Amino acid sequence: MIPVQGFSGKTVAVLGLGRSGLAAVAALQAGGAEVVVWDDSPDAETKAADAGVTLTNLTKHGSFKDIATLITSPGIPHLYPEPHPVIARALAEGCPVDNDIGLFFRSFATSEWDEFDSIPKVIAVTGSNGKSTTSALIHHILEHAGRPAQLAGNIGRGVLDLDEAHDGEVIVLELSSYQTDLARALTPDVAVFTNLSPDHLDRHAGLGGYFAAKRRLFAEGGPDRAVIGVDEMEGRYIANQLSEGPSDDRVIRVSAGQKIDGIGWSVFARKGFLSEYRKWRQVGSIDLRAISGLPGVHNHQNACAAYAACRALGIGPRVIEAALISFKGLPHRSQLIAEKVGVRYVNDSKATNVDAAAKALAAFSKVRWICGGLEKEGGLDALLPAPTVVKAYVIGREAAAFAMKLKGLNVEVCGDMATAVAKAGAEAEAGDTVLLAPAAASFDQYDNFERRGDDFAACVAELAD
Structure with a gap:
């Protein structure tokens, strides 16, 4: 568990007692916060009692007078098509609204890190399609390379359920637009954008709002390295905003169909072959065609993004290739x-x-x-x-x-x-x-x-x- 920092002795409200909500309750309590909750489900009282917290109606006027912040679950609308009544009340009364992702980023680093030889890193992956496979693939490569790693977020464990970091560990987070849209802290070391296509338009009031939610991971987070899929205009736009020019290798551009060799750092796949270019010359190549766990062009894009993220951490091309070959794929995804x-x-x-x-x-x-x-x-x-x-x-x-x-x-x-x-x-x-x-x-x-x-x-x- 990641104990939440900054709320010791304060009252924090949690909306929604699903996986992320229950994890937030436990992590807040571990950090010394007093927690009250609300959940709309018929068995809310039982859930609250099992979690050892008080079920409180937070829709009434003055509900947030003594509450430091409201933590909401990602599936609950906070703006469009209309905010949940509890969130609407918090907004009206000036109570900050956050989610478990924001709590994670403000709480992950601790004073114990001063004793580490290698500071833990966070890789965060977002996009419309492929983010689960890309996240799982990065985690698989890290484990194959002997790097301690944990996988969480929109896949696997909730972020606050993670174990506290070990020396040199890498946390891989899959983040949906629901999670990036609201988090008040977003500070990954490496951020990955796979692609963009219309989805969840009701929650974001259209494609522009959906893209803006994804873009927050890069605009708010300021990652040390950004891996950006540039097969759509939105990806090219993010890459352009983050880069100071063609030689800026803080941005690694990724493509599943076009050769990119005129910039500082790129990884692309064409006709089943992955190529890495750096400083205008090829430095790595992998034949993806016979890798059974990564069929099709879309999975080749996932492979490029995962390869780039792991190269940003200094893992060698041949190590990554061996890991790709042993990857079995994810359930329900090709x-x-x-x-x-x-x-x-x-x-x-x-x-x-x-x-x-x-x-x-x-x-x-x-x-x-x-x-x-x-x-x-x-x-x-x-x-x-x-x-x-x-x-x-x-x-x-x-x-x-x-x-x-x-x-x-x-x-x-x-x-x-x-x-x-x-x-x-x-x-x-x-x-x-x-x-x-x-x-x-x-x-x-x-x-x-x-x-x-x-x-x-x-x-x-x-x-x-």
């Missing part, structure tokens, strides 16, 4: 579930938006595509014409409406996962890939994308070999 009679079954349930699904489709040839769910803003046109798709099998409560938007494709409305997997499996031929890449949220039929991916895997297991 995960090979099975191969039956020459047909591969791949679970990419995490492809919850159009851009992620398009990249997943491009990673395979002859795809039998299982898609559908709770459609996000922006429509499906960016997926088309989807030349690798042999046939689409649409699931979800609004499967018929979703299917109608897949113009030009051979489409069958299936409704549920079991039907879609059974039909795709029966029609697939050797060399085909049955791919779950929904291009939609899961909440119409599942609690989360993990449950959806697990259902896909269970249905595949029922198919005959």
Whole structure:
């Protein structure tokens, strides 16, 4: 646990008693704070009692008179489409609002670090797609290189659940826009931006607000090194703002499709080969094509970002290459579930938006595509014409409406996962890939994308070999 500093003897309010909220309660108490909480769920009283804190209605006038700060969970809206009533009350009464990420950055460093030979580092990863794989890949490379490391944030453990840092340790954090948007402290040593595509637009009042939330990690944090994906204009904009010129190697530009050799430091992948250029000459190269845990151009971008972040810490190219080869990938992200009679079954349930699904489709040839769910803003046109798709099998409560938007494709409305997997499996031929890449949220039929991916895997297991 990371005891929270700066609130000893003060009262702090926590909104939301999910994973991050409960961790915040414990970490604040460990730092000497008096904690009160509010949660909207029916079992809030039980949760509060189990955590040893007082459930307090914080929506009333004057609720924040004696409260030093309000800590909110990332899933709770704090501005758009409208703030939660407790947050609205805190804003009205001038109480600072923060989250567990802000608490982590203000509390991670301690006086004990004065005795360390090597100061701990923090790598923070954000972006629309690939941040989970990139974060896990960085962590995997660090462990392979023998560097002590912990992985947390939007993946794995909550940030305040981390163990206190060891000498020379590296903390890898995956940060969502919900987390970067509100944190009052953001000070990573290395910050990574993978890419940007429309997502969570309701929470950020459009694409501009969504980008601004991501950009805060770089504008507010002032990292020593920034790894920036520049395949979109937003990434090029961030890189330009952080750099003092072409020779400034504090910014490492990353691409999954273009050669970048006219600047101080770059890492890019073309035709399956990763190249590192520094001071206008190539200093490293890796063949990514045969690495089974990193299929497709989108995963090559993830590999470039992870490679660059680890090179910024001084890890050698050959060490990184060996780690990439041994990486098995993450569940629900281009995960090979099975191969039956020459047909591969791949679970990419995490492809919850159009851009992620398009990249997943491009990673395979002859795809039998299982898609559908709770459609996000922006429509499906960016997926088309989807030349690798042999046939689409649409699931979800609004499967018929979703299917109608897949113009030009051979489409069958299936409704549920079991039907879609059974039909795709029966029609697939050797060399085909049955791919779950929904291009939609899961909440119409599942609690989360993990449950959806697990259902896909269970249905595949029922198919005959």
